[in-house]
Amino acid sequence: MRVVIAGAGSVGRSIARELLGNGHQVLLIDKDADDVQASRVPEASWLLADACELAALEEARLEESDVCVAATGDDKANLVLSLLAKTEFGVPRTVARVNNPKNEWMFDESWGVDVAVSTPRLMTALIEEAVSIGDLVRIFEFQQGRASMVEITLPEGSPFAGRRVGDVDWPTDTVLVAIIREERPLAPTPDDAIEAGDELLFITTTEQEDRLQDLVAPGERHHTSLED
Amino acid sequence: MPSRPFRSPVRPARPAEWATASRCSVASVHFVIMGCGRVGSTLARTLGRNGHDVAIIDADASAFRRLGTSFEGQTVTGIGFDRDTLIAAGIREAYAFAAVSSGDNSNILAARVARETFGVEHVAARIYDPQRAMVYQRLGIPTVATVRWTADQMIQRLLPQGAVPELTDPSGKIVIAEVPLAEGWVGRHLTDLEEQTGARVAYVTRLGEGTLPRPDMVVQQGDLVHLTVPRDDLARVERLCDQAPAAH
Numbered sequence: 001m002r003v004v005i006a007g008a009g010s011v012g013r014s015i016a017r018e019l020l021g022n023g024h025q026v027l028l029i030d031k032d033a034d035d036v037q038a039s040r041v042p043e044a045s046w047l048l049a050d051a052c053e054l055a056a057l058e059e060a061r062l063e064e065s066d067v068c069v070a071a072t073g074d075d076k077a078n079l080v081l082s083l084l085a086k087t088e089f090g091v092p093r094t095v096a097r098v099n100n101p102k103n104e105w106m107f108d109e110s111w112g113v114d115v116a117v118s119t120p121r122l123m124t125a126l127i128e129e130a131v132s133i134g135d136l137v138r139i140f141e142f143q144q145g146r147a148s149m150v151e152i153t154l155p156e157g158s159p160f161a162g163r164r165v166g167d168v169d170w171p172t173d174t175v176l177v178a179i180i181r182e183e184r185p186l187a188p189t190p191d192d193a194i195e196a197g198d199e200l201l202f203i204t205t206t207e208q209e210d211r212l213q214d215l216v217a218p219g220e221r222h223h224t225s226l227e228d
Numbered sequence: 229m230p231s232r233p234f235r236s237p238v239r240p241a242r243p244a245e246w247a248t249a250s251r252c253s254v255a256s257v258h259f260v261i262m263g264c265g266r267v268g269s270t271l272a273r274t275l276g277r278n279g280h281d282v283a284i285i286d287a288d289a290s291a292f293r294r295l296g297t298s299f300e301g302q303t304v305t306g307i308g309f310d311r312d313t314l315i316a317a318g319i320r321e322a323y324a325f326a327a328v329s330s331g332d333n334s335n336i337l338a339a340r341v342a343r344e345t346f347g348v349e350h351v352a353a354r355i356y357d358p359q360r361a362m363v364y365q366r367l368g369i370p371t372v373a374t375v376r377w378t379a380d381q382m383i384q385r386l387l388p389q390g391a392v393p394e395l396t397d398p399s400g401k402i403v404i405a406e407v408p409l410a411e412g413w414v415g416r417h418l419t420d421l422e423e424q425t426g427a428r429v430a431y432v433t434r435l436g437e438g439t440l441p442r443p444d445m446v447v448q449q450g451d452l453v454h455l456t457v458p459r460d461d462l463a464r465v466e467r468l469c470d471q472a473p474a475a476h
Contacts, residue, residue: 052332052357052360053357053359053360054357054359054360054363055359074333076309076333076337077333079333079337080333080336080337080360084363087363087367088363102310103310106309106337106341110340
């Protein structure tokens with residue numbers, strides 16, 4: 001795969017290294033990069049330019065790339081680059097970094113963004129997953145936020161403790177994909193009983209999350225999302 | 229996307245506003261401007277003097293000093309494409325939005341948010357980069373591409389001869405250009421000029437004043453003739469104007 005990454009800071013460079021390690025071709029674009037930084041990722045191609053300038057993107061032959069990654073520290077540039085990549089160069093997949101969560105709402109198809117990655121949101125989700133019990137935590141959102149992976153740790157005294165998986169009337173569009181018990185994942189079968197302390201992993205839709213929360217841990221709606 | 233609310237440009241006015249509104253030709257409406265640099269502050273002051281309601285946004289509060297002490301509009305410190313900032317500036321009641329900050333990216337972001345999130349009908353963005361300006365124009369955001377315009381103006385002042393386009397239509401096909409005329413054209417009718425070149429006289433600058441061409445008008449010494457010409461045809465028309473006209 002041919003990948004163009006705009007923004008050769010530590011994020012861009014580490015993405016580049018991983019992709020190169022997996023055998024892909026990488027071009028890094030940055031307007032401030034110097035030779036020292038270039039020497040740190042020697043297998044990547046480098047372009048010293050403003051990634052929002054059409055001339056630079058033409059020189060980068062963006063139309064030939066498979067993925068465009070907007071990884072700069074400037075949300076405005078990431079949005080503009082994604083738009084140009086989609087509308088002017090027809091790049092099949094665009095991935096954009098969200099620096100300020102307040103701007104996250106803009107990172108969608110109207111700016112040509114296929115996948116938005118927000119580090120603060122990911123970190124919050126992972127923190128909540130580690131510390132909260134009895135609350136539904138959204139770990140990950142798939143494409144444009146329609147499907148999501150959520151987890152809930154069953155609290156002591158939950159009415160669900162001891163029930164069979166197959167007996168539960170799960171909400172529509174919700175799949176219990178794994179039970180993590182004492183740090184070991186189990187593939188749930190209808191005969192398995194859910195125990196207090198189990199960490200339940202679901203794939204569901206964002207609309208069904210509240211119903212799932214009410215079902216498994218009623219009365220404990222503390223779960224927050226970054227929109228609040 | 230939210231549906232666009234019906235937006236009437238005429239707001240119910242308080243008595244004080246009626247007094248100022250009666251001096252202007254358009255009823256007082258609400259403008260939101262992003263960027264309080266030279267252009268933004270000039271826009272704000274001009275609109276304010278014409279009796280309109282103005283809110284101006286800038287990330288740097290010290291920029292508002294450019295507005296002067298007589299400015300009566302609202303200043304909002306914040307990021308111009310941030311929804312909360314725009315709402316504070318009254319974007320929901322805005323008749324028009326101008327994005328004139330120093331950053332192309334900020335301007336286009338703000339212009340699209342104003343138009344697509346808040347349904348403001350009259351939106352324009354100043355974009356320095358001529359190539360990106362074309363892209364955004366195709367997206368439907370009217371852009372003012374200052375670099376091309378400024379470059380043309382500079383050429384006009386630096387080059388002693390030659391026709392330079394003063395105005396180009398959005399498709400780029402038609403220009404209005406001041407075309408120098410050879411001495412032999414003095415005393416000839418403008419209609420002659422039109423017939424021989426195929427161009428149309430847009431206006432004539434005579435003694436420093438712009439004048440519309442009249443059917444009986446003849447070229448006088450010192451006249452600057454501005455012709456409407458297809459851009460591709462400009463060179464040919466220029467050559468014809470540079471020679472003495474064909475005999476009657």
